[in-house]
Amino acid sequence: MQLPYCEPYKIKMTxxxxxxxxxxxxxxxxxxxxxxxKLRADQVMIDLLTDSGTESMSDRQWGAMMTADESYAGAxxxxxLKAVIxxxxxxxxxxxxxxxRAAENVIFSTLLKEGDIVPGNSHFDTTKGHIEFRRAVxxxxxxxxxxxxxxxxxxxxxxxxxxxxxxxxxxxxEKIPCVVLTITNNTAGGQPVSMRNIKGTAELCRRYGxxxxxxxxxxxxxxxxxxxxxxxxxxxxxxxxxxxxxxxADIMTMSAKKDxxxxxxxxxxxxxxxxxxxxxxxxxxxxxxxTYGGMTGRDMEALAIGLDENTEFEQLDARIRxxxxxxxLLDEYGIPYQRPAGGHxxxxxxxxxxxxxxxxQFIAQTLGIELYLEAGIRGVExxxxxxxRDPVTHENRYPKLELLRLTIPSRIYTDNHxxxxxxxxxxxxxxxxxxxxxYRITFEHPILxxxxxxxxxx
Ligand code: F0G
Numbered sequence: 001m002q003l004p005y006c007e008p009y010k011i012k013m014t015x016x017x018x019x020x021x022x023x024x025x026x027x028x029x030x031x032x033x034x035x036x037x038k039l040r041a042d043q044v045m046i047d048l049l050t051d052s053g054t055e056s057m058s059d060r061q062w063g064a065m066m067t068a069d070e071s072y073a074g075a076x077x078x079x080x081l082k083a084v085i086x087x088x089x090x091x092x093x094x095x096x097x098x099x100x101r102a103a104e105n106v107i108f109s110t111l112l113k114e115g116d117i118v119p120g121n122s123h124f125d126t127t128k129g130h131i132e133f134r135r136a137v138x139x140x141x142x143x144x145x146x147x148x149x150x151x152x153x154x155x156x157x158x159x160x161x162x163x164x165x166x167x168x169x170x171x172x173x174e175k176i177p178c179v180v181l182t183i184t185n186n187t188a189g190g191q192p193v194s195m196r197n198i199k200g201t202a203e204l205c206r207r208y209g210x211x212x213x214x215x216x217x218x219x220x221x222x223x224x225x226x227x228x229x230x231x232x233x234x235x236x237x238x239x240x241x242x243x244x245x246x247x248x249a250d251i252m253t254m255s256a257k258k259d260x261x262x263x264x265x266x267x268x269x270x271x272x273x274x275x276x277x278x279x280x281x282x283x284x285x286x287x288x289x290x291t292y293g294g295m296t297g298r299d300m301e302a303l304a305i306g307l308d309e310n311t312e313f314e315q316l317d318a319r320i321r322x323x324x325x326x327x328x329l330l331d332e333y334g335i336p337y338q339r340p341a342g343g344h345x346x347x348x349x350x351x352x353x354x355x356x357x358x359x360x361q362f363i364a365q366t367l368g369i370e371l372y373l374e375a376g377i378r379g380v381e382x383x384x385x386x387x388x389r390d391p392v393t394h395e396n397r398y399p400k401l402e403l404l405r406l407t408i409p410s411r412i413y414t415d416n417h418x419x420x421x422x423x424x425x426x427x428x429x430x431x432x433x434x435x436x437x438x439y440r441i442t443f444e445h446p447i448l449x450x451x452x453x454x455x456x457x458x
Pocket of ligand 1: 052
């Protein structure tokens with residue numbers, strides 16, 4: 001008999017999960033103004049809010065933290081991380097930052113001015129926030145198929161090269177400081193981008209003389225999908241694929257809290273020495289001296305090992321198979337989600353699950369609250385609350401998709417937890433007809449409102 005597949009690690013430490021009653025959860029979510037971010041973590045049984053900084057480090061990572069160098073300038077830990085970044089991404093210049101949005105802050109402070117245009121494939125909300133905060137405009141050039149949740153495409157997160165070229169043609173080069181390619185495409189459902197599309201995007205950028213910036217939060221998952229889905233890559237290692245991806249990039253920003261498997265950290269990498277010099281000033285102002293930025297020596301040691309470990313096939317295979325298991329169970333129960341299963345999460349299609357709820361009542365948020373009430377499971381809305389208001393008209397923006405993201409942090413939950421999540425989804429799905437009203441906003445910030453928004457029941 002062929003042995004079944006199993007995780008390439010065993011578990012050395014556990015953390016107790018707290019359970020609760022439905023009555024408690026009703027009270028807690030009301031006190032949290034129906035914003036899942038405002039719940040205390042101990043009011044949550046299975047936390048699928050994010051995979052960001054919530055993943056489980058390895059014994060090697062914990063061990064390396066003990067031997068870190070905490071020198072202010074020129075720490076050995078900085079040089080160890082720098083060497084890993086050069087080896088894995090081939091990026092000669094790098095600045096450490098405390099997380100992904102900090103790298104965005106530094107690079108956009110360096111590159112962007114009012115009125116600029118930044119095309120991309122579904123800019124992540126902090127990326128869009130940093131662009132719009134500078135009164136520049138993020139133009140979404142994602143392929144249309146990404147908005148059809150039932151369509152199965154191997155690379156559903158891609159840049160539409162025709163849309164991109166139309167933008168590059170329309171505006172003068174001076175107005176487009178960079179193109180942002182996000183791998184995997186988080187907002188579209190953790191969907192990957194093929195090497196062909198990465199290369200095609202880079203070629204267009206070269207032709208129009210514009211730098212390509214890769215938002216690299218889930219770069220390793222993207223490389224896994226290239227290996228397992230794209231012709232010509234099956235025999236290449238993840239590290240070889242990553243090296244090729246970054247051979248097309250001029251700049252990289254990375255939230256290291258996802259595929260770097262650390263609790264905190266970010267990377268700003270680049271090829272140009274001149275850009276590095278300019279960006280260094282902003283790094284010193286916002287983050288810290290160039291050799292630590294927003295990170296301690298411990299953080300940099302853990303990240304150096306995390307990047308190395310998580311660019312091995314077995315690690316990624318275990319993580320992505322677990323996400324797929326949740327997708328397979330939802331298929332069994334007929335629950336619609338963004339197909340195929342993404343790399344880090346399943347995105348439930350809230351519009352299809354609650355078709356009679358008006359979009360003004362925040363469909364995906366309503367579904368998220370129901371799932372929390374059902375079983376203490378916390379997901380995150382990727383819908384019209386996250387989309388913020390239009391900066392010019394101040395009208396609510398209603399994106400094509402209303403999704404509830406169930407993010408599976410790497411090496412945290414077991415397949416049994418996955419079965420509980422699927423069963424809870426099924427229970428909510430079965431009583432979907434009884435969910436007839438949603439929520440209205442009572443307080444919001446103008447940018448990135450989903451973190452702090454307050455709601456009331458309609
Ligand atoms: N880019 C992408 C694609 C992201 O998913 C994130 C964060 C960032 C940039 C910003 O990085 O959080 O380290 O400042 N995404 C998290 C999430 C928050 O839950 O998807 P950060």
